[in-house]
Amino acid sequence: MEIPRHWRLKKQRYGLVGEVCPHCDAKIFPPRDVCPHCGGEAKTAFNFSGRGEVYSYTVMHDAPAGFDQNTPYAVALVKLEEGPVVTAQLTDLGEEQPRIGMPVEMVTRKIREDANERGMLIYGYKFRPVLR
Amino acid sequence: MRDVVIAGIGQIPVGEHWDLSLRTMAARAMLAAIKDGGGMKPQAMYIGNFLSPVLSHQENLGALLTDNAGLTGIEAFTVEAAGASGGAALRVGVNAVASGFIDCALVLGVEKITDMVGSEVEAAVAQSSDYDYEAMTGLSSAGQAALLMQRYLYEYNPPREAFGEFALIAHANGANNPNAFFRKAISREAYASAGMVSDPVNMFDMGPYADGAAAVLLTARDTAPKDLPHPLVRVSGSSVVIDTLALHDRPNPLAFDAACQSVERACSQAGIMPGDVDLFEVCDAFSIYALLSLEAAGLARHGEGWKMAVNGELSINGKLPILTMGGCKARGNPLGAVGVYQAVEAVQQLRGQAGRNQVKDARRALIQSLGGPASTAAAHILERLD
Structure with missing residues (x-):
């Protein structure tokens, strides 16, 4: 079930809330306890814009349990415009093929149903091609 | 010491x-x-x-x-x-x-x-990644390898089929190893028609x-039995190095920094350069990992490691044989046991017990196992004592 675990991550999952380092101003996502750039303590919340571009991607055919009903699906490394890279599924691709450099934006989607009889739905960030 | x-x-x-x-x-x-x-x-x-x-x-x-x-x-x-x-x-x-x-x-x-x-094993193996921020997106270990391979193809534009050479070398060697899972050589045609696991990683880009x-x-050395019928093998270099757990936290994911540093440290202890070894049991959990590890060890320039495979340098009779008993692709990938299989296989080579896969005059071996995409890298130098 891991309810506290999913609850604890709600700001990241729903709002892409990371951190800005109070010492060196680096933007950090996912949140960390120590800034990877300057070694200072990192704890100031920062809302990312959710805009970025695809750094790399894969199309999953053999998926881990919990995701195997959804194949094929695309997972990407998305470089956010503020700097950090985030791992996320691509969605709403339609006929478009994913490509490196593709401009994308964050949306909230169902990630999976937690694998148990209570059927908890887990929502979180995915990225879609920027709407023109 | x-x-x-x-x-x-x-x-x-x-x-x-x-x-x-x-x-x-x-x-x-x-x-x-x-x-x-x-x-x-x-x-x-x-x-x-x-x-x-x-x-x-x-x-x-x-x-x-x-x-x-x-x-x-x-x-x-x-x-x-x-x-x-x-x-x-x-x-x-x-x-x-x-x-x-x-x-x-x-x-x-x-x-x-x-x-x-199947999917239960994939989910278990994916626990080597950052569960909250990688595995929870539906990414598997093969998916991590695929993200690296896609980026490598984009940055360096090697021929796609060059990756198949690692599977061909592994299977050619596994064919002669009685302890290998797959004891059959494969063809380039078989590689080219293999099904996708996590595009662009196909079934032959991944060890089973x-x-x-x-x-x-x-x-x-001084407490070893004196009457053994085989030579002793000394561990002359030993190193474990970690990198960021998640791929997305690396400034250059293709650098495989931990793989690089673990080889450097092990070689420095042994007083050698990476090129001074007679064989390299590299981690080929995925073909792209073997390729990036060769480059990280300084054995090839970034973007050019695949040429060593294509040119035959990595085969048993080549300049630097790799995967000499089949590697993860043909011997099989027993995950947490891989590093010890590599040690056993390197000792077979250094003792002269490798049968038809014997590397001629093998005296010194480098072995390296990886946790995740080189989030952890363990490297050892083994040397035959006479």
């Missing part, structure tokens, strides 16, 4: 051992290594294992596996570093013997995969997860 030597080796064939339990697989490798090492009784056992808590619902392997093999009373515990668990356990064993605290240590790598199948157990018996 004492010189550490490998006095004994043991292994079971890698494969789908429906009829063998975790404990029996382990006992066979342990007892074989003790016998091969002249019957020395170990005072400690360090176990490389990644997934037994998930796939076998079994923890406390130190007690289970020593108890079952009649070694109750010694020091024993698990060392976990995902796919680098075996290499990390070897590192712990080397430290124990080198320090003088332990005179004789058994290092065991064991993994029981096939009690579960399978059951296995391997062990080495470590002791100090």
Whole structure:
């Protein structure tokens, strides 16, 4: 079930809330306890814009349990415009093929149903091609 | 600091051992290594294992596996570093013997995969990534490799089929290894038509997860039995290095920094350069990992490692043979046991016991196992003593 675990991550999952380092101003996502750039303590919340571009991607055919009903699906490394890279599924691709450099934006989607009889739905960030 | 030597080796064939339990697989490798090492009784056992808590619902392997093999009373515990668990356990064993605290240590790598199948195994292996921020997106370990391979293709534009050379080398060598899972050479056509696992990683770009157990018996050079029928192999370099856990946190994911630094440190201890080894048991859990590891070790320029495979330099009779007993692709990938299989196979080469895959005049070997996409890298230098 891991309810506290999913609850604890709600700001990241729903709002892409990371951190800005109070010492060196680096933007950090996912949140960390120590800034990877300057070694200072990192704890100031920062809302990312959710805009970025695809750094790399894969199309999953053999998926881990919990995701195997959804194949094929695309997972990407998305470089956010503020700097950090985030791992996320691509969605709403339609006929478009994913490509490196593709401009994308964050949306909230169902990630999976937690694998148990209570059927908890887990929502979180995915990225879609920027709407023109 | 004492010189550490490998006095004994043991292994079971890698494969789908429906009829063998975790404990029996382990006992066979342990007892074989003790016998091969002249019957020395170990005072400690360090176990490389990644997934037994998930796939076998079994923890406390130190007690289970020593108890079952009649070694109750010694020091024993698990060392976990995902796919680098075996290499990390070897590192712990080397430290124990080198320090003088332990005179004789058994290092065991064991993994029981096939009690579960398919997507359950994929989900378990994905626990080597950042669960909250990678695995929760539906990314598997093959998916991580695919993200690297896609980016490599984009940045360096190598011929797509060049990746297949790593599978061809592995299978050509696995064909002659009685302990390999797949003992059959494959063709370029077979590679080209293989189904996708995680595009662009196809079925032949990935070593099959399978059951296995391997062990080495470590002791100090001056406490080793004098009457062994085979030469001793010295561990002259030993290193474990970590990188960021998640791929997305690396400034350059293709650099494989931990793979680079672990080779540098092990070679520095041995007083050699990476190019001074006669063979390299590289981690080919995925073909892109073997390629990036060659480049990280400084054996090829970034973007050009695939040329070594295409030019035949990495085959048994080439300049730097790799995967000499089949690697993860053909011997099979028993995850947390890989680092110990590599040690056993390198010792076979250095003793001159590698049969049709014997690397001529092999005196020095480099072995490296990786946890995740080189989030952890364990490297060792092994040298034959005369």
